[in-house]
Amino acid sequence: MPFISKDWRSPGEEWVKTEEGWEKKKILECGRQINGSAQDNMDTRCGTTALGTFSADLSFSNRWMDEEDKENMVTEESPPTDTLAIAQSISRGASDGTVKPHCHITIKCTREIAGFNGLSDAFKRLDFRNAVHDVRRFNYICKLLDLLISQKLTMLSGCAQKVLFNMLEEVAYQVSASQQNIHMLNKLLQQLRMMIDCACWGRPLGSTLLWEQHLRTINRILSIANCIEIREPGDDVFPKLQNLPEECVREVLLRLADHKDLESSGRAYSVMRRLVDEQRIWRELCQFHFTQQQISHVQGGQSPPHDWQSTYHKLRKAFGLREEYAEMIQLCRSCRCLFWKSIGHPCIVDQDPEFQEKLENVDKNTLYVPIPPQAFLKFFSL
Template identity: 30%
Template sequence: MPFIGRDWRAYGEQWTKTDIGSWERSRRLSLSSSSINSNSSLSDVFNALEITDSVSNIRRFNYIAKVVQILFKEKLGELSGNAQRSLFQVIGRMIDMVLKTGDNISLMQRILTQFHSSIKSAYPYYYYIGSAPLWQRHIKMLTRMQETIKQVQANMTETDEDDKDNDSPNDNKLTFDYLPVEMQREVVRRLDNGTDIVNVGMINTNLYRVSQELLIWRQLCLYHFGGDTQNSDNSMLGEKILRLMRKQRNDVDKNNIDWKTAYFKLKRQYGLREVYAEMIHQCQLCKCLYWQDTDHPCPYETLSPSSIPITPRKLVTILV
């Protein structure tokens, strides 16, 4: 019988080998208005963007963690069976990553606690998709994950205590406190959260003085709440900062602003700008989603490519 149709080995098709040994065509995920509901489920997005494998990329870890947190907190009751399975695969890979590196332990503990609370809040009604025994198994699995994270924290604490006990008075170890003030200032300037700056300032007197410098808080305010235009001093401050100054009935003088106080007031009112090392982008020509650092073969090669970053909340809103 003759073969009718295009050979799957034809030029231009990219095929990859799956875990079970079969071959599948590389997928390009499009979120155009005509295909959102019919072709782009959450599990499709996780598979096409390789979310599970991307957990091992430290630049993508926090972005994926934020997506997972939003799903647990707000969308758990709307997830299909395939979405639940994909979510548990991501969580399992995140746990493996934490065990391997020892990083983001507190973040994973918060995620698991949120997931556990979301499931417990449905008892005894279990309005989520699936049976009560299924969600009981989910609870047992999450409990084991939480115990694993707690054990890792306990082991790290014991290791730190052993290191302190074994340190002799003659050991000369370079710590952050021994760095010149100029270097400490450069490190603190690169923190993107005011709470972290305050916590650093509680270490010792020198770091406290560094953490109180208004220039650091001014740069932090401009980063999160400042304007994009640089035509004048006031335009650089941005409308959010100017609105706060007018509300306090103060003259808009950037040299006399209490930037630390202004930061926390603006944070309560507007929230912070989301910062990630790498984000998912959407092509404005073909409407495809792709990771920022990956190549995007847009079919509209003759036009100038353009894309916009997709925040975790926007991604969840689109898909669920």
């Protein structure tokens, strides 16, 4: 059945010239809203001028548009009259700057619905570049970058590559400002070097001009990473880690979820080295990452092991580690929308009374599905 509208042909897209190239106007409209914490982090980053040549613009989203583009944006829309109109209104986004970061996707293509999910558009609509500065979302985004760089880099479009390198640059600025997660930045840069060195016929795939721009971005990231230096707290800061009681230090170690962090902590000073060798530390680490059935399988039905550290490494090699994120992308089953759980999204259920009646007896928690990084990439043709 053909799509019936005022014009059977596709209306096309409206594009806007920006400092970083041509961008779709609907993406710019969706990216206008930046939460207060992200704006504060952007302002903080603007102060670190010694780390590189960073332009102190107000925000990543707002610097896309000039004044003429902002004036031409839609300022008022008629209220939707049916479900399709509601979905279209939500997808276009409100023009008052209150749109929450979200991205509608096509779950299944049919004869009536033929859609294509663009990875670069999703990154911009979900405001990934500013989300890097949120400590709750940092690990999730770094995992996505890890998967893209190590497995999908040569399959990305030019626009997606540009967004990826911009996000990686934001990670470098965040690591430099926070003095944390330096090992994650080094891991991403190491994988990036390997992928570029292993490119087809000795050169990266894609436009030469585009990759010249990418290489300039990579050089900026490397200069930021080389300038990172861990600053120890001053003499006036008290108490320091060495001054904490042994019980407090043990509680700190019990909250580390990575064995590499434990091993690095053991090299810090003598108290930590002694505590890291305790069986309780490794026992609780095993119980955090693995189920009781998995632990029993490795034990072979025997009594609890005397060496939990070796048991942990056997379990890690056999089953892999559990991935835990403070916040994940969620999928709304009602409107097929990806969004950040703590921010929410403009759902079709909130605007359509018929949907509200259908979901009266439904558990609201089942309407939202957490999407791990590996599952997130499956929505796109990579």
